[in-house]
Amino acid sequence: MQKQEVTIYDVAREAKVSMATVSRVVNGNNNVRKETREKVLAVIDRLHYQPNAVAQGLASKRTTTVGLIVPDLTNMHFAELSKGIDDIATMYKYNILLSSVGNTLLNEDQVIQNLLNKQVDGVIYMSNLMSESAQEIFKRTNTPVVLAGTADANQDFPSVTIDYKAAEKEALGLLLKNGKKNLALVVDDGKAYVNKNNRFVAYKDFMEEHNLDNVHIYEDAKTYEDGYELFEKIKADKVDGIIATRDVTAAGIINAAVDAGVSIPDDLEIISAASTNVAKIVRPQLTTVQQPLYDIGAVAMRMLTKLMGDEELDEAHVILPYTLKQSRSTK
Amino acid sequence: MQKQEVTIYDVAREAKVSMATVSRVVNGNNNVRKETREKVLAVIDRLHYQPNAVAQGLASKRTTTVGLIVPDLTNMHFAELSKGIDDIATMYKYNILLSSVGNTLLNEDQVIQNLLNKQVDGVIYMSNLMSESAQEIFKRTNTPVVLAGTADANQDFPSVTIDYKAAEKEALGLLLKNGKKNLALVVDDGKAYVNKNNRFVAYKDFMEEHNLDNVHIYEDAKTYEDGYELFEKIKADKVDGIIATRDVTAAGIINAAVDAGVSIPDDLEIISAASTNVAKIVRPQLTTVQQPLYDIGAVAMRMLTKLMGDEELDEAHVILPYTLKQSRSTK
DNA sequence: CAAGACATTGCAACCGTTTACGACTAAAAA
DNA sequence: TTTTTAGTCGTAAACGGTTGCAATGTCTTG
Known part of the structure; x- marks a missing residue:
């Protein structure tokens, strides 16, 4: 140059x-x-x-740039969140410095450190479980962070989420009400925070409360193909009700079931979290837990702007409403 | 701070x-x-x-940051491209400064200027038709730009694409071979470079070459719902073969057709560009033109790294291969 | 042993802004 | 008229690094 x-x-x-x-x-x-x-x-x-924004950044110590930590942009869940974040960010004239943390080329700590070295004014974190070391790094700096669609174990950082436990219990309740008893949980990433501390707990609680002892948890089902292949096991386990974290996985299960002549929702019911329109496209259409992903992102970014402007937060942990949208994959 | x-x-x-x-x-x-x-x-x-990367940037005049101009991250087409870009960028230790240009809050020129003010070392552009003014801006600076999955009218800028015209003609050829004669084109954005300068031209050429005069072009069909609703018109126009730019739109058309009792592929065949796994999920499965989206992004980013390192490009306009993947929505 | 050659280090200017602080001016108050 | 006051503006020191150049020291080599 x-x-x-x-x-x-x-x-x-x-x-x-x-x-x-x-x-x-x-x-x-x-x-x-x-x-x-x-x-x-x-x-x-x-x-x-x-x-020259770089010179301005050096002199003023503000870069009008925020870091975004995201596992995978091709996962619609994060894409939607990002969109909400992006819109609010541009509204407040911040740029977004993107950091995918999905590929294991760099570890998360390095990624975060890199973002901080670039002197971002704040960070939106929407990856999975935040490691101890990551938390340490953030606490050492005074760069504000807010978690979007996830949270840390101690609630040390501001966050915006839905009530994952309640959502899951409500979904499980629907399956039970519909006469299904052999309920299973299909999660994308067993280590993800929301799964680990909410989904698993909610599921186990629910099963216990209703004296159901056939616990089935299938982990690491991320893709359509994963779902399609998983159906074998599901069938062998005689599962008749499923909660899945991703709608593509659910679609895979549905298509496999349909291909195998299993009747949905008569013999098998399934509910997933909707993040794409796959839920509408697959037949029968999926009953879903609708999270306001865009809003989660938008609210998180708005909170971050406040923190970057040294304003106080009304609430450090915002919980947005979800809706259980019934369709054809349940009765 | x-x-x-x-x-x-x-x-x-x-x-x-x-x-x-x-x-x-x-x-x-x-x-x-x-x-x-x-x-x-x-x-x-x-x-x-x-x-402090900001100070380094000011002193060295290199920010190790590249700008990404993208219409909409929630469009999987761009998400896949971005992933390829991102992976190569982190491999070469560049960060990505994201700029969505989809919402009309800011105009494209401002967005580009903003990126340049932040002293990005290079830009990957994957939006639609690049405006004259945008081209001017890029030419004024000496910041290298490469276009991913699109191109500019004069081929003034390096780009990486597939041969859109050939792909479309091959797809149309398949429909024709299968006995369909009333062929239609369904595009998302009529002003997009690829549509305007390639798809429309290829379609019209093809129709002319084969003495087909029933030209049907449906524009602005972006979503699943758009596709679903569009089926009415398609039916009224007695179209029996469709090329669609987005697979979700194609899925909408298919579901509407199935719901209306129209037999696919007997009465209606449809081919779309695959960018999501929707093509696999919808029944009947979609025949698709497969673009190597990830690779397009990756190659584009690699080219940009060369330009930023003052290396020469072997080829300024890379054309990657596509494949026509036949499935159940065609015979 | 003198003199290049080379490796290692420091000096100081520079990158393009922001921002205390103080100087200056003109209007308002005394 | 003199003193405050407020509004404008310029000076110069940061901000935290990079880098050309010169200085120094160490080795060869003739």
């Missing part, structure tokens, strides 16, 4: 003012006379001056 | 060397004696020193 074409110096010289004054008009500081402002603006316009 | 805890000065003082030397060891410059390096590294370790 060659020397920047036009700097604040050039503008100052041309406008016959000091660079401090130029800086003031660029930043909308109103300690500047109207005529001076106009004169400077005219020069800025004529020279096509654009401030 | 408060004053940075530990700077290169602190390290220099503690290690009893100049900051120049510290800088050298941090940057892996080998003009430094082994013992000195180790001494400095020890101090860095002890003090938990982390370089």
Whole structure:
């Protein structure tokens, strides 16, 4: 990269003012006379001056950039969250520095450290269980973090979620009400926080409360194919009711069941979390727990803007409502 | 943000060397004696020193950050492209500064300018037709740009794509071979480069070459619902063969057709571009044109790294292979 | 032993801004 | 008229690094 074409110096010289004054008009500081402002603006316009955000960042110690930590953008769940985040971020004039943490090329700590080295003003974290070391890193810096669609074990960090336990229990309740007794849980990632501390617990609680002892938990079912193949086991285990964390996985199970001549919802009912329109496309259509993903992202980002502006948060842990949307994969 | 805890000065003082030397060891410059390096590294370790990337960026005029211009991350097409880009970017130690250009809050020019102000070392552009003004902006700066999955009218910028025209003609050829004569084109965005300069042209060429005069182009069919509703018109127009740009739209059409008792592929055949696993989920399964989206993104990013390293490009316009994958929505 | 050659280090300018602080001016108050 | 006061503006020191250049030291080599 060659020397920047036009700097604040050039503008100052041309406008016959000091660079401090130029800086003031660029930043909308109103300690500047109207005529001076106009004169400077005219020069800025004529020279096509654009401030160097890196220099601004160094001098002001604010980069107007937030880091986004996401496991996998091709997972619609995170894509939707990201969209909510992005919209609010641009609304508040922040840019997003993206960090996928899905591939194991870099470990999460390095990724986070890298983001902090780039001096982001804040971070939105929507990965899975946050490691101890990651928590340490965030606590050492005073860079604000908010968790979107997840939480940390101690609730040390602000977060926005839905009530995962309640949602799951409600879904399980529907299956039970419909006469299903051999209920199974299909999760994408056994180590994910929300799964581990909410889904598993809710499921086990529910089974215990209703004296159901046929516990079936299938882990690491992430893809459509995983779901399709999983059906074999499900059938062998005589499962008749399923809660799945991903709708594509659920679609795989449904298609496998249909292909095998199993009747849904008569012989097998299934409920998943809706993140894509797969739930609408698969036949029979999926009964889903609808999370307001976009809103979760948007609210999280809004909270972050407050923290970055040194404002207080009304609530550190926001819980948004979900809805159980019944369709054809349950009675 | 408060004053940075530990700077290169602190390290220099503690290690009893100049900051120049510290800088050298941090940057892996080998003009430094082994013992000195180790001494400095020890101090860095002890003090938990982390370089301030913003200061580095200002001094070195390289930010190791690339801008990503994308219409909509929740569109799997772009999500897959982004993944390829992201993987290669992290491989070469670049960060990604994300810019969605889908919402009309900001216009594209502003978004691009903003990216350039942040001094990105390069840009990957995968939006639609690039405006004249956008091209101007890129040409004014010497920031390299490469287009992923799209191109500009004059091929002024490096790009990586598939041969959209050939793909479309091959798909249309299959429909024709299967005896379908009333062929329609369903596109998401009529103004998108690939549609405007490739799909429309290929379609019209094909129709002309085969003396088919029943031209049907349906624009702005982006979602599943759009597809579902579009079926009415398709039926009224007596269309019996469809090329759709999005698989979700195609899925909508298929489900509407099935719901209406229309037999696929007997009465209606349909081919779409696969970007999600919707193509596999919908029944009958979709025949698709498979684009190597991940690879397009990866290759584009690799090209960008070369440009940012002042290397020459072997080819400025890379064309990757596609495959027509036949399934149940065609005979 | 003198003199290049080379490896190692420090000096200091520079990157393009922001922002205390103080100086200056003109208007308002005394 | 003199003193405050408030509004404008410029000076210069940061911000935390990189890097060309010169200085120094160490080795060869003739």
